[in-house]
Amino acid sequence: MQNDRLRPRGATITGQPVDQGPGSVGLSVVIPAYLExxxxxxxxxxxxxxxxAHVGSGPEDWEVIVVDDGSPDRTTAIALKxxxxxxxxxxxxxxENKGKGSALRLGVGTSLGRRVLVMDADLSTPMEExxxxxxxxxxxxxxxxxxxxxxxRDSTVERQQSALREVLGWTGNRVIRLVAxxxxxxxxxxxxxxDGDQARAAFxxxxxxxxxxxxxxxxxxxxxxxxxxxxxxxxxxxDGSKVRFPDYVRTLGELVRxxxxxxxxxxLYLFAAFFLYKGLWADPDGAILAHSLxxxxxxxxxxxxxxxxxxxxxxxxxxxxxxxxxxxxxMGNTVMLGLSVPLTPVTLLxxxxxxxxxxxxxxxxxxxWAWYWLIHRRLTEKRWAAAVGGALAAFAPPMVSHANAHPxxxxxxxxxxIIDRALRLCEGRNVVRDGILLGLFSAYQxxxxxxxxxLAAMGMLIFALVFALYDRESARTAVRPLGEGLLIxxxxxxxxxxxxxxxxxxGPQSYHSVLHGEGGAGNPLGALAEYSARSxxxxxxxxxxxxxxxxxxxxFYGWPLIALAAGITLWLWRRPVVRAxxxxxxxxxxxxxxPQVRIDKFxxxxxxxxxxxxHLPLLESVIEGRVAMVCAPVLGxxxxxxxxxxxxxxxREHRVxxxxxxxxxxxPILPLPLVTADREPVPAFIAEGHYKEYLEDGRxxxxxPLPDPGSAAALRWQSGTGFGFKLAGGYFNGPDGPDxxxxxxxxxxxxxxxxxxxxxxxxxxxxxxxxxRDQARADLAHWKAGLIVLPVTQERAxxxxxxxxxLLDQEPRKVAxxxxxQVASS
Numbered sequence: 060m061q062n063d064r065l066r067p068r069g070a071t072i073t074g075q076p077v078d079q080g081p082g083s084v085g086l087s088v089v090i091p092a093y094l095e096x097x098x099x100x101x102x103x104x105x106x107x108x109x110x111x112a113h114v115g116s117g118p119e120d121w122e123v124i125v126v127d128d129g130s131p132d133r134t135t136a137i138a139l140k141x142x143x144x145x146x147x148x149x150x151x152x153x154x155e156n157k158g159k160g161s162a163l164r165l166g167v168g169t170s171l172g173r174r175v176l177v178m179d180a181d182l183s184t185p186m187e188e189x190x191x192x193x194x195x196x197x198x199x200x201x202x203x204x205x206x207x208x209x210x211x212r213d214s215t216v217e218r219q220q221s222a223l224r225e226v227l228g229w230t231g232n233r234v235i236r237l238v239a240x241x242x243x244x245x246x247x248x249x250x251x252x253x254d255g256d257q258a259r260a261a262f263x264x265x266x267x268x269x270x271x272x273x274x275x276x277x278x279x280x281x282x283x284x285x286x287x288x289x290x291x292x293x294x295x296x297x298d299g300s301k302v303r304f305p306d307y308v309r310t311l312g313e314l315v316r317x318x319x320x321x322x323x324x325x326x327l328y329l330f331a332a333f334f335l336y337k338g339l340w341a342d343p344d345g346a347i348l349a350h351s352l353x354x355x356x357x358x359x360x361x362x363x364x365x366x367x368x369x370x371x372x373x374x375x376x377x378x379x380x381x382x383x384x385x386x387x388x389x390m391g392n393t394v395m396l397g398l399s400v401p402l403t404p405v406t407l408l409x410x411x412x413x414x415x416x417x418x419x420x421x422x423x424x425x426x427x428w429a430w431y432w433l434i435h436r437r438l439t440e441k442r443w444a445a446a447v448g449g450a451l452a453a454f455a456p457p458m459v460s461h462a463n464a465h466p467x468x469x470x471x472x473x474x475x476x477i478i479d480r481a482l483r484l485c486e487g488r489n490v491v492r493d494g495i496l497l498g499l500f501s502a503y504q505x506x507x508x509x510x511x512x513x514l515a516a517m518g519m520l521i522f523a524l525v526f527a528l529y530d531r532e533s534a535r536t537a538v539r540p541l542g543e544g545l546l547i548x549x550x551x552x553x554x555x556x557x558x559x560x561x562x563x564x565x566g567p568q569s570y571h572s573v574l575h576g577e578g579g580a581g582n583p584l585g586a587l588a589e590y591s592a593r594s595x596x597x598x599x600x601x602x603x604x605x606x607x608x609x610x611x612x613x614x615f616y617g618w619p620l621i622a623l624a625a626g627i628t629l630w631l632w633r634r635p636v637v638r639a640x641x642x643x644x645x646x647x648x649x650x651x652x653x654p655q656v657r658i659d660k661f662x663x664x665x666x667x668x669x670x671x672x673x674h675l676p677l678l679e680s681v682i683e684g685r686v687a688m689v690c691a692p693v694l695g696x697x698x699x700x701x702x703x704x705x706x707x708x709x710x711r712e713h714r715v716x717x718x719x720x721x722x723x724x725x726x727p728i729l730p731l732p733l734v735t736a737d738r739e740p741v742p743a744f745i746a747e748g749h750y751k752e753y754l755e756d757g758r759x760x761x762x763x764p765l766p767d768p769g770s771a772a773a774l775r776w777q778s779g780t781g782f783g784f785k786l787a788g789g790y791f792n793g794p795d796g797p798d799x800x801x802x803x804x805x806x807x808x809x810x811x812x813x814x815x816x817x818x819x820x821x822x823x824x825x826x827x828x829x830x831x832r833d834q835a836r837a838d839l840a841h842w843k844a845g846l847i848v849l850p851v852t853q854e855r856a857x858x859x860x861x862x863x864x865x866l867l868d869q870e871p872r873k874v875a876x877x878x879x880x881q882v883a884s885s
Contacts, residue, residue: 084122087124088122090103095130124170163262164268176189202286207248244289328431332420348735362778363782382787392792426453455728498547498555506559569799580653581654581656587614650683741776769819847882
């Protein structure tokens with residue numbers, strides 16, 4: 060009788076001891092075999108001789124397990140004959156041919172060794188290489204596996220594969236490293252030595268039957284945090300390989316299957332993102348995000364002008380297509396060069412509206428998946444728990460609020476990647492590599508969004524300080540490699556961002572800070588516990604009263620989620636990571652209140668911690684209410700940890716209560732689709748190119764009213780028609796006054812202020828005194844104006860027309876759907 064506990068289904072086992080269990084043998088050698096009647100016997104003789112000579116000759120020193128994967132030839136008979144001659148050679152036979160993965164799962168599952176060697180039957184890696192693997196494990200007790208690597212710089216490849224196999228192997232290896240096992244250069248070399256118990260756990264949990272089993276096992280080790288070392292070996296290609304071209308295709312399919320759950324999570328995130336933006340995608344040309352204020356016009360212009368700069372080989376850090384003649388410092392505005400430059404072909408082919416919609420949709424979905432990846436990698440093995448955490452991190456109420464207007468606060472997929480690389484530095488395994496990558500990732504994030512990066516850095520710093528307080532031993536271990544890695548990261552990143560940042564802070568149209576008043580722009584205390592306008596349980600009026608505007612609802616997590624997060628922190632308080640997460644969320648929430656907190660119930664205003672930070676460099680320009688956005692990923696991580704723990708509770712009723720508590724916190728803040736409205740079309744006078752007959756080269760077009768933060772539709776006149784002219788005025792961040800304090804929009808001038816006031820309801824001047832007429836002409840001269848354009852459909856068009864006619868002492872001409880005034884050169 061065989062040991063039923065170890066008997067695999069669909070297989071027969073011969074030669075297995077009845078009274079022995081895992082760990083009773085020093086070394087198990089597992090050899091998968093299919094159609095190996097010609098070389099199995101000599102291979103077994105070589106293996107036996109080596110093991111007797113170098114491992115031991117006792118009955119408990121070693122065992123060899125041949126797994127016949129349903130071979131129709133004499134493979135089974137040869138293995139049985141070897142087992143008769145040497146009782147330490149055993150056979151596991153599958154009833155049908157399923158693949159290498161199935162064979163290894165059967166063989167490792169029946170192994171008894173304290174260590175398990177998995178090797179190919181063709182001896183492409185000689186048995187003598189086992190000594191190097193054993194030494195590697197002996198020298199570092201932390202290691203769980205030592206694997207032969209043909210890609211190691213000290214390896215020797217004595218006989219190459221064919222050119223086609225080399226290309227296919229190289230391509231497959233790059234795909235594997237990209238989507239499955241980063242950092243391991245050769246996953247497919249058939250010579251791997253594992254800790255026995257960990258090998259049996261990994262192969263027992265495996266699902267793949269084909270050649271990608273190696274990837275699945277290494278991925279399992281990586282997920283468990285079991286270190287793996289690549290070891291140089293001698294290797295030579297052997298004729299008679301069982302790997303054919305269709306096997307490469309099947310392996311690719313297995314990689315997809317291996318990542319199927321992650322792909323499903325990504326698909327769900329993408330569906331949620333399209334659901335959020337369904338109104339915009341339904342009619343990209345005719346719809347606008349109703350709560351974007353004027354920011355959609357601004358962001359489309361940013362993507363459009365960047366593409367135009369790239370296409371014409373102009374400086375991507377500056378333009379004078381807006382705010383003529385002074386121009387706009389694009390690096391001082393969040394134009395997201397990290398996306399707007401590579402997406403130039405999309406913008407030129409399909410227009411900036413499609414580009415922005417893609418950035419919003421793919422950005423928020425990609426950010427959710429990046430947080431899911433980080434949470435799954437670092438905090439929980441349960442993918443569904445990590446998926447919920449990632450969803451909360453990216454689709455939390457403040458993120459959805461910014462999804463109306465601010466892609467730089469939605470596209471945050473690099474932040475989890477940067478956090479993971481910083482954590483790798485703390486582990487100290489490859490400080491140089493991780494430092495270089497952290498530097499590159501950080502530089503790229505600068506070109507995606509500096510303020511979100513700054514806020515993320517604040518959150519990471521708070522977390523690190525709190526974690527170090529509660530786990531001082533880990534902190535002491537991490538200090539040196541982290542410090543060295545950060546220095547390397549700085550050496551890498553600073554040269555990449557030095558010139559753009561110098562241009563941003565000292566170049567043309569640079570500014571020093573953007574002030575938000577003495578009271579600041581913090582969140583009211585009540586905003587933390589209420590629901591946002593686009594949450595399932597939200598109320599637009601309440602949210603509007605507690606926020607700056609619809610794009611700045613920076614808290615609004617709802618009291619059930621706040622209560623649940625507090626409960627999770629107390630429940631799992633013993634874990635330092637939970638303490639650090641909970642206190643990080645608390646600190647971010649408090650800082651987001653701004654320099655002072657108003658308590659209406661007691662009619663009192665108290666100073667708050669942000670008052671100590673508000674005048675520090677960089678922080679002086681931050682809208683402090685946005686610090687609460689740090690809570691989104693932190694809460695996502697706490698929820699994931701709680702779900703992981705709830706799943707393992709023994710009592711069913713306890714699990715039900717736990718899941719209901721999570722649902723009660725998350726359901727009220729489920730996001731609703733963003734509201735869209737009909738978009739004002741570009742006037743035919745502009746869209747059909749009539750302006751070209753009236754506007755001289757080098758002169759600006761002056762829309763009425765001039766574009767500013769309150770009315771920027773004229774920016775679409777440019778971005779939607781290919782940037783055929785330059786505009787006076789605009790919506791951007793630029794300097795004002797001798798101190799170059801940052802303001803939103805162009806420097807105010809008499810004529811722009813007058814037209815703005817009339818547009819919003821003020822009566823035009825009853826009489827035009829000469830000084831006013833002279834100032835209007837001076838303003839036009841400053842803008843290098845060549846043409847003034849007033850759409851006939853513009854709100855209060857008659858009043859605006861009358862004001863301009865009086866100022867210029869000139870009646871307009873009506874062309875197509877606009878009134879126009881040509882301005883003579885001064």
